[in-house]
Amino acid sequence: MHNFDYTQLVPSYIQAFEAYYPSKPDPELMRLYGVDHLHRLNNNENALGPPPEVAQVVEGFTPMAVPVYPNGDCFDLRQSLAERFDKDPEQFLVGNGSCEVIASVIKAFCEKGDNIITADKTFAVYEWVAEFSGFEARLIPLKDNGFDPQAMLDAMDRHTKILFVCNPNNPTGTYWDRSTMKGFLDAVDNRAVVVIDEAYCEYVENDDFPDGMALVEQYPNVVTFRTFSKMYALASLRIGYLCANAEMVGVIRRTHIVYSVNTLAQRAAAAALTNDGSFIRATREMVREAKALLCPLFDELGLTHVCGQGNYLMVKVPVSDTLMYRKLMTQGIMVRTMTGFRFPNWIRISLVQQPVMEEFCRVFRPVMEEIQGR
Amino acid sequence: MKGFDQSVSVSLAADIAWVPLVQSVVEKWAPVCGLDDSKTMMLTVAAEEIVVHLARMAPGTQVRFRLEPGGWHVRVEFSFKADASDLWAMNLVTKTDTQEEIDHLGLLVASRAVDGFTLGFEGDTLHLGLRKDRAYPVVTPGLIQPVETRGELTIVRDPEPELIKVACVKALGLYPSDAVPQAFFTPGKVVDMVGQKDLEIAVATDRSGALAGMICWQAPSEQGISFSGPYIFTTDGQAGDLLTKHLINTVARTRAMGLFSESATTSLPTEDFESLGHLDLIQRDGKKSEQGVWYRHLREDMGASVWAHRAYAEFLEAAYHRQILMRDLKIIEGQGERLPERSVFSVQLRPDAGKATLFPMVTGGDAAECIARYVEMLHREKIFNIFIRIDLAHGWQAAMGKAIMDNGFVPKLVLPYGGKSDILVFQHA
Numbered sequence: 001m002h003n004f005d006y007t008q009l010v011p012s013y014i015q016a017f018e019a020y021y022p023s024k025p026d027p028e029l030m031r032l033y034g035v036d037h038l039h040r041l042n043n044n045e046n047a048l049g050p051p052p053e054v055a056q057v058v059e060g061f062t063p064m065a066v067p068v069y070p071n072g073d074c075f076d077l078r079q080s081l082a083e084r085f086d087k088d089p090e091q092f093l094v095g096n097g098s099c100e101v102i103a104s105v106i107k108a109f110c111e112k113g114d115n116i117i118t119a120d121k122t123f124a125v126y127e128w129v130a131e132f133s134g135f136e137a138r139l140i141p142l143k144d145n146g147f148d149p150q151a152m153l154d155a156m157d158r159h160t161k162i163l164f165v166c167n168p169n170n171p172t173g174t175y176w177d178r179s180t181m182k183g184f185l186d187a188v189d190n191r192a193v194v195v196i197d198e199a200y201c202e203y204v205e206n207d208d209f210p211d212g213m214a215l216v217e218q219y220p221n222v223v224t225f226r227t228f229s230k231m232y233a234l235a236s237l238r239i240g241y242l243c244a245n246a247e248m249v250g251v252i253r254r255t256h257i258v259y260s261v262n263t264l265a266q267r268a269a270a271a272a273l274t275n276d277g278s279f280i281r282a283t284r285e286m287v288r289e290a291k292a293l294l295c296p297l298f299d300e301l302g303l304t305h306v307c308g309q310g311n312y313l314m315v316k317v318p319v320s321d322t323l324m325y326r327k328l329m330t331q332g333i334m335v336r337t338m339t340g341f342r343f344p345n346w347i348r349i350s351l352v353q354q355p356v357m358e359e360f361c362r363v364f365r366p367v368m369e370e371i372q373g374r
Numbered sequence: 375m376k377g378f379d380q381s382v383s384v385s386l387a388a389d390i391a392w393v394p395l396v397q398s399v400v401e402k403w404a405p406v407c408g409l410d411d412s413k414t415m416m417l418t419v420a421a422e423e424i425v426v427h428l429a430r431m432a433p434g435t436q437v438r439f440r441l442e443p444g445g446w447h448v449r450v451e452f453s454f455k456a457d458a459s460d461l462w463a464m465n466l467v468t469k470t471d472t473q474e475e476i477d478h479l480g481l482l483v484a485s486r487a488v489d490g491f492t493l494g495f496e497g498d499t500l501h502l503g504l505r506k507d508r509a510y511p512v513v514t515p516g517l518i519q520p521v522e523t524r525g526e527l528t529i530v531r532d533p534e535p536e537l538i539k540v541a542c543v544k545a546l547g548l549y550p551s552d553a554v555p556q557a558f559f560t561p562g563k564v565v566d567m568v569g570q571k572d573l574e575i576a577v578a579t580d581r582s583g584a585l586a587g588m589i590c591w592q593a594p595s596e597q598g599i600s601f602s603g604p605y606i607f608t609t610d611g612q613a614g615d616l617l618t619k620h621l622i623n624t625v626a627r628t629r630a631m632g633l634f635s636e637s638a639t640t641s642l643p644t645e646d647f648e649s650l651g652h653l654d655l656i657q658r659d660g661k662k663s664e665q666g667v668w669y670r671h672l673r674e675d676m677g678a679s680v681w682a683h684r685a686y687a688e689f690l691e692a693a694y695h696r697q698i699l700m701r702d703l704k705i706i707e708g709q710g711e712r713l714p715e716r717s718v719f720s721v722q723l724r725p726d727a728g729k730a731t732l733f734p735m736v737t738g739g740d741a742a743e744c745i746a747r748y749v750e751m752l753h754r755e756k757i758f759n760i761f762i763r764i765d766l767a768h769g770w771q772a773a774m775g776k777a778i779m780d781n782g783f784v785p786k787l788v789l790p791y792g793g794k795s796d797i798l799v800f801q802h803a
Contacts, residue, residue: 018629024676032677032700042674091530124627158683322671337674344622345646 013134020128023334033105034265039356042336044170044200044312046233048283049350051275054234054268062266070263073253074241079297080270081215081241085213090246093253096260098199098227098240102164103129105223107255109161109193110135117155118164119147121172123197145306149184163191167210168200171341171348173308177208179364185219188337193248195223199240202231202280203287209309213243220245224251228265230311232272259324273309287311290351295296295362301368311351314338319371321347331363380407383440388428388454396425400441400450406431407443408508417506420487421450422498423480424502427463431455445503445570446563449488452502458736461502462716464491467747491720510560520546523582523608529620533577535565541588545605552655553637555590555602560684564590575589576620578613581621587613587641589621591633597791599630614641622646626672632791635668643670647696651787654800656758658728667787675699680766680795681706689707689785690766690798699790706773714738719748726765729759737770741777749781749802761786767795 007015023029026038049055074094082089095101106116107130118126120139130137137162140151147165156163159167165184168175176184181196190193196212212224227240239261242252291307298305307313317324321337324347328335338346349360382403386392400421404414428437438453462468463478464485485491490505530537539561545554557564557573567573578586578682589603604617620750625633634650635642647668655663677700682690687703694701717738730752738744745762752760762778764771779785783800790796 018627021673021676023674029676318645320646320648320670322674323698325674326671330698339622339670339672340627342623342626344619344626 011134017128017132018202018280029329029334033329033332035330036107037332038329038334039332039352039359040334041350041356041360042334042348043235044230044281044310044348044350045235045336046231046311047350047356048233048279048286050233050268051272051279053271053275054232056265057271058264059178061267065263068263069259070261070266072258074261074266076344077241077266077270080273081243084273084276085243087213087243088246091216091243091249092241093249094239094241094261095256095263096240097229097238098197098225098242099125099129100257100260101225101240101242102126102195103133104135104252105162105193105195106130106135111184113309114156114161116162116164117152117160119166119169122147122164122166123170123199124341126166126195126197142169142172142174144174145169145172145308147176149176149180153184153187156188156192157365160192162195163188164195164197164201166197167212168309170200170310171314171338171343171346172246173200173310173312173314175204175206175209175309178208178210179208180357181210181215185215185222188221190219192223193221193223194219195225195242197225199225199227199228199230202276203284203311204309205284206309206363216243216245220248221288223248226271228269231280232269234268236266237268237292238260239265239269264281269368283311286353287324287351289354290357292363293354293357294349294351297365301365301372305366312348313351314343314346314348315347317368317371319345324367327361327367331367333360333363356369381436381442385438385715387437387439388425388432388435390426393422393425393429396439397422403441404448404506407441407448409448409506410509413506413509416487417448417450417504420484420504420506422450423484423487424504427478427480427484428452428454428456431460433776438637438772444572444759446510446566446572447505447507450504450507452504453499454497454502455498456500458493458495458500458714458718460716461736462670462738462740462744463722464493464718464735465744466721467744467751475657490722491639493718493720508563508566510562512559513543513546513561515543515546515559518544518607520548520607520609523580523586523610523612524584527578527580527613527616529584529616530579533575536566536577537577537621538568538583539586540667541575541605541607541700544585544607545588545603547605549605551726552657552729553602553639554605556724556726559705565662567663569790574624576617576624578616578620579653580608587615587617591621591625591722593630595791595793596629597631598789598793598797599625599628599633600636601633602635603639604641605639606641611641614639615643618643618646622670623674628672630672630791631675632789633670633672634789634792638666638668646670650697650789651693653759653761653786653799656728658726667789669697669790671790677701678795679704681769681772682766683772685775685779686785686798690788693788697788697790699788700798704769706769710784715740717741717744719744721748723757725755725757727759728757729761730757731761733763734771734774737774741774742780745777745781745783760800762800763789763792764800765793765795765797767793772798 033136078089078092116130117138127137223244228234303316336348400418441450463481468482487503487773489507490502490759542558542561558684577588587606591601604614652668679702682703718736786801
């Protein structure tokens with residue numbers, strides 16, 4: 001019998017791809033860094049927790065619901081989404097986090113030789129899914145920390161199938177206003193699918209922010225992504241969705257795994273949609289207060305920072321971001337290093353409640369003084 | 375033919391009768407892969423000596439040997455089951471005073487006939503790799519003056535071979551030889567190494583297309599990337615920051631955990647890096663200098679466990695504390711277990727820089743004595759910058775600490791993720 005050499009079976013684009021390793025669980029990290037607490041300011045979670053309506057669903061979820069498969073295509077949740085956004089339920093596709101719908105869209109439209117276009121410094125999953133599926137990801141440098149519409153258009157060719165626009169952008173918090181977005185969509189002129197990822201849209205309060213849900217009705221090539229992980233604080237349940245015209249959703253459905261979204265996530269998401277008034281206002285207030293605390297500190301310390309939309313901000317530190325991460329970890333603060341986002345020496349900080357932000361400031365200042373004094 | 379697997383594999387029994395076949399395969403195959411007659415002959419001799427040795431020491435054992443083209447080199451790998459310490463005569467310090475040493479002369483010949491060797495283990499199978507480099511013209515560096523930058527600098531993606539060769543010559547002309555990789559003396563080899571992806575190079579040019587600088591890097595292990603440079607060819611030195619940022623962004627999304635300097639120049643923007651310490655160097659003219667070693671973690675550190683010997687555990691603890699690297703030290707305790715009788719080291723030599731680095735391949739009971747012989751031999755050759763690197767992922771390497779330190783070596787610095795795990799660098803004091 002021949003020896004089994006699995007490496008011969010691995011496609012070249014998988015051989016070249018590097019796996020992503022998420023961080024270790026909190027108890028293990030606390031043991032390693034010798035701390036008795038850990039504030040996770042690295043994943044842009046909503047530290048207020050989900051709306052109270054979700055808490056009721058979670059508390060009411062009985063063990064007897066566990067042996068039963070979830071609804072395979074999130075029937076009830078899609079009804080709720082349709083009602084909330086005044087659309088047809090067939091315009092929605094729900095996934096195990098928006099990462100799953102990213103994969104479904106790429107699988108639905110790309111074949112060998114095709115490419116996708118996005119920015120070089122944005123949410124990395126668009127690039128990753130394209131590359132480990134064997135498609136080229138054309139990465140356009142940000143311009144003034146924002147997506148560059150003209151450069152994206154210039155990079156298009158007949159093999160370009162999808163353009164991903166993260167609006168507002170993670171990690172810079174910049175966004176295209178309504179006029180820029182419409183100008184871009186007009187210029188694309190239906191030659192490719194445009195995905196507008198609105199993972200953080202609920203944090204934007206500016207009037208000129210374009211509504212992806214409305215654009216879906218005006219442009220047949222637009223697919224809008226949203227998630228329940230960020231504003232609605234359902235990150236551990238992993239649930240996100242896309243919205244587009246029903247025919248296009250019908251095509252994407254063909255590549256989408258059914259039954260991937262669990263029952264609790266579906267019910268919690270539907271409950272979250274019933275409270276997007278007071279809960280969102282409270283969260284926005286928390287973020288505003290956090291920005292008001294951190295930005296003056298960074299100004300005082302002479303640090304460049306980027307504070308746009310979203311529940312996060314970025315600051316450039318005068319040492320490597322990974323060293324800053326380790327220094328803060330020894331004080332029980334976990335931030336996101338940005339080297340992997342191609343922002344070397346920047347860290348991203350999630351904006352959470354006042355006491356934690358105050359603790360961050362107390363820890364950050366002496367660390368900076370030590371660095372600046374060395 | 376490019377892109378096809380052109381390796382050749384042969385399976386045979388360790389028997390003198392197979393020697394002509396081995397000779398013939400190497401003789402016919404190596405020239406096809408670019409070795410000239412003289413180098414082909416040396417590789418053939420080395421392969422022949424290995425088979426003869428195995429036929430004598432482990433007659434009849436199955437030997438697989440595989441010949442692999444590597445662009446700028448060829449490699450022969452032998453795989454067999456044998457006691458690794460039987461290969462002690464691969465040490466460059468092996469003498470031929472005793473009958474036993476004379477009996478093992480073939481291995482000494484083999485190790486001297488090639489440009490490098492490695493020993494690895496997979497269960498009870500030993501893999502002995504011999505590397506022979508192709509011949510390339512050696513350039514003599516001339517005096518080069520830095521020029522003024524004209525216009526904005528840009529990184530040239532996939533620089534063409536001519537640009538790489540010019541950049542090597544410029545670096546040699548502007549920097550002392552111990553500050554540049556040895557391969558720069560053979561620019562054609564650098565081009566082939568880049569072609570094989572064994573080395574990566576980025577160059578920066580100005581608006582007129584003139585070379586402004588270069589930086590190069592390679593991956594000595596899955597988790598670590600080492601770099602040399604940035605080498606700046608202009609008067610203003612603007613390219614240093616650009617090249618370094620390009621390097622960081624290029625490796626940021628690879629599997630590497632850490633990026634460390636092999637030969638960092640003064641143009642390195644050190645605020646992007648952490649200092650790991652320095653190595654003390656003695657130049658050929660007797661002058662002393664320090665070579666700073668810089669590091670950058672590429673990801674959020676998740677901690678690790680490493681092996682350590684009590685002899686240097688305190689040093690490690692201090693280094694990890696200073697670098698804020700979370701490590702569980704597993705202290706090695708000898709329990710009277712039997713060790714292989716003899717040790718084997720491979721050596722990386724830079725005679726032009728008076729530098730040698732030893733890498734343990736097998737730790738035997740004679741480790742201290744073997745190291746002492748290496749130091750004596752290297753001093754005789756006027757090589758005074760002597761280092762030993764051990765990989766703390768391997769208990770058997772970590773256990774050598776006392777033998778190393780008893781020979782006058784001191785632990786100098788830790789290269790996080792420089793090997794399978796962290797590498798501890800010792801320097802002969």
